Amino acid sequence: MKKQLLFKAMLALSAALILSVAWMVSQRSVKAAPPSESSITGTVKLEGTPPHQRPIDMSKEPACAAVHKANPVTTENVVVGTDGGLKNVVVYLSEGWSGPETAVSSTPNWEQHGCQYIPHVMGLDVNEHFKVINSDPTSHNIHPMPKPGGPNHEWNKSQPAGAPPIDTSWPAEEVAIHVKCNIHPWMSGYMVVVKGPYGVSDDSGSFKVDGVPPGNYTLTAWQETYGAQTQKVTVAAGKPATANFTFKAK
């Protein structure tokens, strides 16, 4: 009888010990609740007939003209895809963002290829590094032209064929910095420097702004010919928000 009681007691004690240890282990690391970041998606459209984009003749630079022989290029001031989607529109949070200025961790490339800038329009965060690459067999002279007298300083650098990438960043917001090449007059692009997350619309006009915590924001969409439009957007926890923009062709 005594032995049986002792055995039962020991069993109960072991169970209790195991359970308590298990509970202690489960309490070992208490993580904070995951941030309920969400995203804002949408489409930018152009209403009306887009202005005629003029063809570019690169005959003074035969190496680049050869790249485009099969697909002639035009200016890219207004690029409209199927269904009226407007490309190269930068969408960002102009009001309401309280996070770090530099919210992205990538180092995008600004490429000079076939004597064109790829991408034609690039979104950037303040102090976000980007790399200027020359993949053409000819020299380029990259010349960004921020607002004179402003916190972003104008510079131009020659980049011969095969030169290493130029790694740099912009210290201040600016919508937008026009970039040209001093050697090839038809080259044109824009760098849009903002704070916080941003997205750039693609061929179909679709954009996505990632990493947006819940809150109320003013969303701005900027296009190089049509300027900026704003919209108020509320982002709920864990639920993606939608915002669409329509620009009118003049």
Next chain:
Amino acid sequence: MAKLFAVTIVVIAILSAIPIVRNTWHPMEDISTHGQAIDDQLSETMWEAGISFLASQIILAWFIWRFSGTKLGEKTKNFPGGAAGLVAAAFILVGLEVFALGIFGVKAWANIYFTQPAANAMPVQVQSGQFAFYFRYPGPDGKFGPLHPDLINEANQNIFGLDPDHDPESKDDIVTAEMAIPVNREVRLLMHAKDVSHSFYVPALRIHQDFVPGLDLQLHFTATKVGRYEIVCSQLCGLGHYNMRAYLSVLSQEDFDSWLKKQATLQ
């Protein structure tokens, strides 16, 4: 030693003259109607300078040879008239030579600059700007629309600063990055610079004219052979000067007409 030096001078002089006399490095074939006078001028200059060069080197070598063993203090012959005579002779000889070249060259210059273009010369405008040449044809109305420099926007391909919405004469203007002209047709080239000084140089056409910012310049010429030629900027204009060029196509009248039609559709 001095005699060896004298011989070396003569050898070098003769060796340098040989490729010039044999025309080893000759200029491009002349495809213009006015170029012959320029080529003749170049030829005459080379002959005059060449003969003077050979003569002076040989005379120098002879003097070195003749007086190489002379003892110090020995009297040498004096040039008649002394130093003054020598200077006067040099003055007259060189002066006559330069004067002669000037007289022969006047015709080459006048052919280009002091003659008026024919009444039916085809006008083409060229604008030079860092670092490309762009051209404008007046289109069917035969008139060039006005230029508005404040409207120049290369990103939009408005190179000349035209305002077709407000200037009817600009509506049919044809702007191109390549120049084409019909063969055997006189062309009147209207030139201006957008920014700094450049130069329009087509070696085969014997045309070489600087652009001076602020000046509107004119040239006229006729091309006599079909082909594709390079227009190079030959006035240092900045870091892209080495890359500043355009292509000139001399075409048959038919080919030119279809080229112009195609360019009109690309506006």
